[in-house]
Amino acid sequence: MTALIIAEKPSACKKIAEALADKTVVKSTYMRKIPYYEIEHKGKKVIVVCAVGHLYGVAEKNKKGWTYPVFNIEWKPSFEVSKGSAYTKLYLNCIKKCAKGAKEIILATDYDVEGETIGWNIVRFGLGKKSAARMKFSTTTKEDLLGAYENQKKSLDLRMAESGITRHELDFFWGINLSRALTLALKSAMGGFRVLSSGRVQGPALKILAEREKEIAKFKPVPYWELELICKELSAWHKEGKFWDKKNVDLIVKKCKGKDAKISKVTRKRFKHDAPHPFDLTSLQVEAYRLFRIQPKETLSIAQELYSNSYISYPRTSSNQLSDKIGYSKILKAMSKQDFYRDLCKDLLKKKTLKPNNGKKKDAAHPAIYCTGEVPKKLEERERKIYDLIVKRFMATFAEPAVRESMTVTVDCGGENFLAKGVRTVEEGWYKYYRPYVKVEEQEFIVKEGQELNVKELKLHSKETQPPKRYTPASIIKELEKRGLGTKATRSEIIEHLFDRGYLKRNGSIAATGLGIKTVEILEKFVPEILDEKLTRRFENDMVNIQEGKKKEKDVLDDAEAFLGKLLKKFKANEKEIGEFLKDAFVKTRDEESFVMDCPECKGKLQIRYTPRFKSYFIACSSYPDCKKSFSLPRGFLARRSDKVCDACGFPEVVLIRKGSRPWQFCVNPECQKKKEWKAKQQKE
Numbered sequence: 271m272t273a274l275i276i277a278e279k280p281s282a283c284k285k286i287a288e289a290l291a292d293k294t295v296v297k298s299t300y301m302r303k304i305p306y307y308e309i310e311h312k313g314k315k316v317i318v319v320c321a322v323g324h325l326y327g328v329a330e331k332n333k334k335g336w337t338y339p340v341f342n343i344e345w346k347p348s349f350e351v352s353k354g355s356a357y358t359k360l361y362l363n364c365i366k367k368c369a370k371g372a373k374e375i376i377l378a379t380d381y382d383v384e385g386e387t388i389g390w391n392i393v394r395f396g397l398g399k400k401s402a403a404r405m406k407f408s409t410t411t412k413e414d415l416l417g418a419y420e421n422q423k424k425s426l427d428l429r430m431a432e433s434g435i436t437r438h439e440l441d442f443f444w445g446i447n448l449s450r451a452l453t454l455a456l457k458s459a460m461g462g463f464r465v466l467s468s469g470r471v472q473g474p475a476l477k478i479l480a481e482r483e484k485e486i487a488k489f490k491p492v493p494y495w496e497l498e499l500i501c502k503e504l505s506a507w508h509k510e511g512k513f514w515d516k517k518n519v520d521l522i523v524k525k526c527k528g529k530d531a532k533i534s535k536v537t538r539k540r541f542k543h544d545a546p547h548p549f550d551l552t553s554l555q556v557e558a559y560r561l562f563r564i565q566p567k568e569t570l571s572i573a574q575e576l577y578s579n580s581y582i583s584y585p586r587t588s589s590n591q592l593s594d595k596i597g598y599s600k601i602l603k604a605m606s607k608q609d610f611y612r613d614l615c616k617d618l619l620k621k622k623t624l625k626p627n628n629g630k631k632k633d634a635a636h637p638a639i640y641c642t643g644e645v646p647k648k649l650e651e652r653e654r655k656i657y658d659l660i661v662k663r664f665m666a667t668f669a670e671p672a673v674r675e676s677m678t679v680t681v682d683c684g685g686e687n688f689l690a691k692g693v694r695t696v697e698e699g700w701y702k703y704y705r706p707y708v709k710v711e712e713q714e715f716i717v718k719e720g721q722e723l724n725v726k727e728l729k730l731h732s733k734e735t736q737p738p739k740r741y742t743p744a745s746i747i748k749e750l751e752k753r754g755l756g757t758k759a760t761r762s763e764i765i766e767h768l769f770d771r772g773y774l775k776r777n778g779s780i781a782a783t784g785l786g787i788k789t790v791e792i793l794e795k796f797v798p799e800i801l802d803e804k805l806t807r808r809f810e811n812d813m814v815n816i817q818e819g820k821k822k823e824k825d826v827l828d829d830a831e832a833f834l835g836k837l838l839k840k841f842k843a844n845e846k847e848i849g850e851f852l853k854d855a856f857v858k859t860r861d862e863e864s865f866v867m868d869c870p871e872c873k874g875k876l877q878i879r880y881t882p883r884f885k886s887y888f889i890a891c892s893s894y895p896d897c898k899k900s901f902s903l904p905r906g907f908l909a910r911r912s913d914k915v916c917d918a919c920g921f922p923e924v925v926l927i928r929k930g931s932r933p934w935q936f937c938v939n940p941e942c943q944k945k946k947e948w949k950a951k952q953q954k955e
Contacts, residue, residue, distance in 0.1 A: 274372035275318045275405070275419075276365060276392060278379035280305060281578040282410060283320035286378055289415035290316060300364035311419070317368045321379070325362045326391040327351040328442040338450040339838045341831045343442060345395060362396055375402040377426060378418070382586055382635045383817075384759065386427055387434030393426070401425050408596075408636045410580045411644060433817040436826055440809060443830055444470035448800060451841045452789070452848075456856060459849030464856065466789070467771050470806055471756045471764050473793065476773055476782070477801040478749060480790040482738060483782040489737035495519045496731045499681060499688045501531060502724035504715050506681045506688035522686055523730060529684035531723040537678045542671040543710075545700040547590040547629035548638030549663050551758045552751050554585070554656075557663075559744035561707055562655050566747050566762040572656045573639070580644045582660050586759045587636040590629030596640060598624040598668065604643025611661060614703055618668050626667040640664045662704050669700035672710075679715055681723065690715060740779035754807045772859055777913065783863065788855030796844045797837055805833075861892075863911055866938060867922045872897040876938075878909050878924065889924075889938055901938045918944035 275290075277283040287295050287307035296308040306319045329351045331344040347362055348355035369375065375393060379385035381404075393399045404426050407418040449467035456464055468476075497508040497519055513519040547553070554573065555566035564572070573585035583596075592598075599619060606615035618624065628638075641661045649657060672695060679690040692713035695701065701708045717723075741749065747761045756764055768774045773786030782790075793800050809830065815821040841848070864877040866889055874893030881888065887909035889901040903909050907926035914923045914935055921939035928934075937945055 272315045272317060272372045273374040273376055274365075274369050275316060275376045275378050276389060276402075277318060277320040278385055278388060279322060279578065280320045282378070283307065283318050285410045285578070285580065286405075286415055286419075287316075287318040289410075289412040290318075290419055300367060301360055304360050304364040306364060306368055317372065318378075319365050319368045320361065321365070321388060321392060322358055322361050324348055324388055324391070325358050325365075326395055327355070328438050330446065336450060336454065338447045338454075339835055340446050340450070341443065341835075343439060345391060347395075362392075365392060366396055369397050375399055376405055376419075376422060377402045378405040378407075380584065380586070381406045381408075382584075382759075383430055383434040383437070383757075384586075386431040387438065390426055390428070390431035390435070401428075409583045409642045410578060411642050429817050429819055432823050433813045436816055436823045437813050439823075439827060440813075440830055441470055443827075443834055444468075445472075447834055447838055448473070451838060451845075452852065455841075455845045455849040456852045457849070458846055459853040460856070465771075466852070466856075467767070468789075468793070468800060469764075469767075470809065471750075471760070472768060473800045474753075474755055474803045474806050475746070475750060475764055476768055476786055477790050477794075478753075479741060479746065479768075479774060479780060480782040480787045482740060483787055486737045486740065491734035491736070493732065493734050496733065497522060497688075498729045498731060499526070499531060499683055499725065500727040500729055501681075502726060503717055503721075504679065504681075504690045504723070506679065506690040509680075509687045509689050519730065523728060526684035526686055526728055529725075531681050531683040531688075531725050533679055533717055533719055533721045533723065534682040534687070535678075535680040536717065536719050537680075538675055540673060540675045540696065543674055543699070544671045545627040545667055545669050546663060546704070548592050548626055548640065548667050549660060550588050550590045550629075550631055550633070550638055551585055552588070552747060552761075553590065554639060554660070555762065556744040556748055557707070558656060558659065559742060561659065562652070564652060564656070565743050567766055568652070569656060570759070570762060572653050573660075576646075576653065576657055576660075579646070580642055581646050581657060582642060583638075583640050584636045585639055587633045587638060588631055588758045589633035589636060590631045590638050592626045592628060592640060592667070593637050596637065598626075601641065601643045602665075604645075605641060605661065605665075607643075608645055610658075611665070614665055618665060618703075621668070624668050628667075659707060662707060666700040666704040666708075669703050670697070672699035672701050673697035674710075677715060679717060683725070683728075740781055742779050746780060753803055754810060755803060772856075772863060775863065783859045785852075785855045785859035788851060792848055792851045796848055797841050799833075799837055865911060866924060869893065869897060869899055871899045874899075876901070878903075878911060880909075901940060903936065903938075907934070916942060916944065918942055 275286055277286055287309050290311045291309035292311055297305060298308060299305055306317060309316050325348055326345050327348045328343055329346045330340050331342045349359040375397060377389040379389040393402045404423040405418040406423065407414045448469060452466040452468060456466055494512040494514050495516055496512060499506045555569045558564045558569040559566060570585065573582065576582045577585055602615045602619050606612045639660055641664050646657060675694050675696050677692045681688040681690065692715050694712055694714045695710065743765065746765060750756050750761045772783060773789060775781050775783050790801065799805060812821055812826045816823060866876045866878060869876050869891045872891065872893050874891040874897050876889050877892055879888055879890050886905040887903045889903065891897040891899045904926060907928050910925045910927065912923045912925045912935060915921065916923055916937035916939065919937065919939050919942045921937055921942060923935045923937050926934040926936045
């Protein structure tokens with residue numbers, strides 16, 4: 271009797287085979303490329319194969335060119351849907367080959383909506399089966415994988431799969447129809463073919479960012495003043511805080527000038543600072559960006575790799591709760607084998623009970639993110655940072671609250687009260703375990719009531735109110751979660767997609783481009799429903815209801831088709847006017863985002879250009895063919911403008927981007943000495 275186990279990725283496939291094998295793991299390859307494993311487990315032959323994510327995707331049925339609306343859809347093998355997914359064909363064929371003669375089909379994809387969708391599509395389309403058994407695990411450690419196999423469920427969670435399938439079909443409806451509508455509107459005004467896009471969550475997300483940009487643009491600063499009393503022993507600020515009328519603060523300055531200062535009151539108050547909650551995916555992404563400036567999308571990628579290597583639990587979780595079933599003591603004892611964590615783990619193990627400071631967010635599929643105790647063999651720098659952050663957070667959640675003491679010193683000067691505020695740590699509690707990631711202020715004053723102070727200066731600070739802050743890559747993900755838009759796994763992808771389409775630009779924080787702002791304005795004028803958060807949340811709730819058995823896929827899709835049909839009809843009626851609006855915004859944004867520098871040989875501008883013939887980027891003058899000034903760029907990269915200049919020659923730099931590599935700051939000057947030295951070094955190596 272043969273059992274076939276289907277994993278989601280090659281790394282998980284190998285882990286499962288090694289965990290279940292009684293003796294030797296026999297590795298084979300399909301077509302000399304795709305690995306699969308044959309093992310024996312308790313006398314039973316088991317074959318372990320893998321997918322590479324989604325092997326099936328949604329596609330337009332009976333395609334009739336670039337038109338809309340599109341509601342006639344079907345699921346097809348991914349390699350038939352997209353040229354970029356051609357590599358998935360061999361994986362699918364490998365699974366089909368290995369399934370021949372198998373008496374049991376066991377699904378071991380990630381246990382969440384996406385994993386169930388991936389697996390169910392393989393089972394029903396690829397293997398022609400109506401169900402399969404299910405392994406459920408939150409880590410890829412040998413112990414958990416053995417437990418998942420021995421306690422496998424007899425059937426799949428088809429409600430979860432139906433929810434995931436509905437999400438993909440809904441997103442396809444929104445994405446293909448709105449993207450075609452916008453693209454064809456722009457084409458009608460400009461000619462040519464420039465792809466724009468929108469989607470069920472993209473639209474509301476872009477609106478949030480565009481509205482913040484408009485708030486910043488219309489912001490008018492308001493002047494205010496603050497009064498500081500600088501003494502040898504401390505500095506204190508007038509109790510009024512901000513003065514909005516300079517006449518009032520001038521009177522106080524006159525009243526206090528030259529007067530003695532004396533401490534009239536010292537107030538101390540102790541308070542507890544509770545330990546942090548365990549990490550869910552969003553809080554991990556936010557913290558990684560705060561501390562290391564690692565982009566949320568990269569944090570997820572790194573966490574997924576750590577999970578695949580059994581170092582941490584499943585990262586795509588919305589829970590900030592840990593279950594005692596995972597065995598806290600066992601993990602801490604295992605972690606103590608690593609020198610860096612030994613003393614901290616031993617301290618925690620002295621506690622009578624280990625109880626994490628759980629939050630309120632739950633996830634039916636997985637607990638919060640935690641370290642497994644497996645010792646990492648080798649980690650790259652950024653992997654080490656994320657791993658250490660997860661370990662320290664895990665330990666900190668079991669520690670006692672920190673005890674802090676605030677101190678408020680009231681200073682009397684000329685009958686006016688000034689306040690100096692400080693705070694100190696009395697008991698470090700969880701701070702000890704979360705260093706160096708905990709950032710707390712320490713400020714203590716050694717003074718007493720009645721003490722006279724040595725006044726050095728009475729300083730008037732002139733300030734202005736500041737505009738709202740732009741969202742960062744981390745804070746926008748947190749905002750989307752708060753508003754119930756997107757999922758834990760898709761939010762960072764949605765923001766990246768908005769960057770790719772030219773709606774957003776990076777500059778530390780996120781700024782909406784002219785095209786992004788104009789697109790929102792156009793949609794608000796003609797089809798505001800596309801940007802409606804309530805509508806998006808309604809469909810999100812529908813998918814939850816499908817998972818809970820309260821709704822059916824067909825009802826949700828019929829509802830979406832009826833809604834989009836009316837919406838697209840209205841869009842079509844205004845297509846020409848929408849196209850003209852988009853044209854102006856597109857051209858302006860394109861010129862801004864492609865600008866590198868003023869041309870040194872004419873009055874034109876050197877801009878980033880792309881040649882489809884050679885599939886590469888280069889820099890050329892906007893006055894071409896009158897001016898033929900140009901610079902070449904390395905092939906195989908996506909080129910974007912940068913605000914940085916070369917520290918060696920002062921020429922502008924552009925950002926070169928390639929999948930799987932870090933962005934490369936590239937000096938455009940071919941005569942740059944730094945570049946010549948780098949090339950010479952490369953040739954020697």
